[in-house]
Amino acid sequence: MRPALLFIHGIGGPRDPEKECGSWLAALAVGARRAGHASVASALEHGGWADAAFAHYGDLFARPHAQGESAFRIGAGEDEELRHLLEEMIHLQLLVCPNEDERRVLQHARAELTSARQAQGSGDLVRRLVNVCTTLLALPGLQRGGQWVSGRIMAGHLAQVTRYLSRAEPDGDGRTLDERVRExxxxxxxxxxxxxxxxxxxxxxxxxxxxxxHCGPVPLLVTLGSPIGMRTVVHSRLRPQPPATPDCVGRWLNYWDRDDIIAPRPLLERDILPNAHGGLPESDRVDSDGIWVHTATKYLAQPGVAGPVVEAVRLAAEEPSA
Structure with missing residues (x-):
């Protein structure tokens, strides 16, 4: 039987789908309890209620025959795209960041990027981009969150966004990296x-x-910390163009946190066309505790996120299978 709830992760390395699914469901239980769904939260905490699955693809980004940090190194031709990604991230975050200490970190990183533009040779540019990421790791949220232990790993993981959108890296059957991820x-x-x-x-x-x-019904699509609205490196490279809400989607809820550096352009309804039913993304802000707010579990523990998910999954689970 197909799942009534499907989780899809973001950047990073390989994952244990069973363990990750349990972690996401546990966070959803916290949010469900806060949203007033105590019985659902209790069922989730005991491994019941939701027929869920976790789609994982992080292993597809590992470089062949490489291990550790080198498995996610920045490859030839990826450095310029990563520079553009970092430039847009920093620029958009500076537009909304009110904290002066954090602004100083972002301004320092921006100055390093200006220097990176003048770098001679790919190796020099990569080193400077790693330095930019190391600087960004001084941001309190990134520092305390522990998502990345080094600027090099952070750079390699962020480069997954541009690697996916490059539509390259075919396998032996000619399937590009992005095709294999979607599969x-x-x-x-x-x-x-x-x-x-x-x-x-x-x-x-x-x-x-x-x-x-996809032709089957998706009554609710929830996007968390999405980079879709980043015009330079993401929005303009989506396929097909211009981007629109998929016709299979009944409702699209998009959530963002002001302190989430990965999702600095939150209002997707400004960037996405409606589907055949007039459906557009509905963006809403959530406020986490400020310690690496980008994680999916931080978002799912918010009652404003968990409530609509619980209600939609309940309806989907009650439908008879074909």
Whole structure:
């Protein structure tokens, strides 16, 4: 039986899908309890209620025959795209960041990027981009969150966004990296039942493009910390153009946190066309505790996020399978 709830992760390395699914469900239970769904929260905490699956693809980004940090190194031709990504991230975050200490970190990183523009040779540019990421790790949220232990790992993971959108890195059968990533998602979707899709970070880009090819009903698409609105490196490179809400999606809720540096342009309804039913993204802000707010579990623990997910999954789970 196909899941009534599908989770799709963002940037990072390989994941244990069973463990990650449990972690996301546990966070959803916290948010459900806060939203007044105590019975659902209790069922989730004991491994029941939700027929859920976790779509994972982080292993596809590992470089062949490489281990550790080098498995996610920046490859030839990816340095300029990463520079553009970092420039837009920093620029947009400076527009909304009120904290002077954090602004100084961002301004320092921006100055390093200006120097990186003048770098001679790919190796020099990569070193400077790693230095920029190291500087950004001084931001309190990134520092305390522990998502990345070094600027090099952060740079390699952020480069996954541009690697996906480059439509390159074919395998032996000619399938590009982005195609292989979407196949992981589509394999867990089917036409036989409604599925609520919750996607995070790069996973929101993957979900959007995968759902264009999906014919089954998706009563609710939830995007968390999405970079879709980043005009320079993401929005203009989505397929197809211009980007629109997939026709299979009944409702699209997009959540952002002001302190989330990965999602600095939050109002997707300004950047996405409606689908055949007039559906547009509905963006809403959430406020976490300020310690690395970009994680999917931080978002799912918010009552404003968990409440609509619980209600949509309940309806989807009650539908008879074909």
């Amino acid at each position: 992981r998602v589509l394999a867990l979707l089917g036409k036989d039942r409604s599925t609520v899709v919750v996607a995070h970070s790069l996973g929101t880009v993957v979900a959007l493009e995968a759902l264009y090819r």
